[in-house]
Amino acid sequence: MTLKVEKLIGGYGQTEILKDISFKVPSATATALIGLNGSGKTTTINHIIGLMRAKSGAISFNGIDLEKDAYKYRKNLAYIPELPLVYDDLTLREHLQVTIAAYHLDRDQAWNKAEKLLSIFRLSDKLDWFPLDFLRACGKKS
Known part of the structure; x- marks a missing residue:
């Protein structure tokens, strides 16, 4: 997977x-965007995830161009804010449920994957918890 x-x-x-930014992130590597406030880090990320449209240039992930096939591009990308x-x-x-619907994921496949992750992170019994319940469990007050 290459960006x-x-x-x-x-x-x-x-x-x-x-202005004329170019870089490549090869598979199995980590890259950091480092700079002062206002240097363009967030703007770069917003372009990469497709929240902003480039004036010119190209962004591709696994050879899929964001402008040519945005749906397929975004389907292969995840972003954790x-x-x-x-x-x-x-x-x-x-x-x-909202996430599955918003990304038009196959409901059964998405729930199977979610259930595996919920189990790994010991959250299977917390599906009916609200965000405030998680904060309380961590000892934080709202």
Whole structure:
């Protein structure tokens, strides 16, 4: 699995934050984006995950170009935000159901995979917990 960013130019509106950025992340490696606030780290990530559209350049993952086949590109990519989005009024089960629906995943396959992960992380018995329940279990107050 290889991520390639080639001659990427992008940003917000008419403001170019990224100017001719190119790099490659080969399979089985880790890469860090390091820089001062405002240097373009988040903007780069937003372009890679498809939240922002490049003015020019190309982004591909496993040879699949984001602009040419966004659906297939995104299907092969996962993103875990620094601060995950959770809804206070949804249980863990409901969060999983919403995610499965939002990404148009095969329901049975997704639940089979989820059940394996829930078991690994010892969360199988917590499907009816709300986010606040997890905080309380960790000893944190809301």
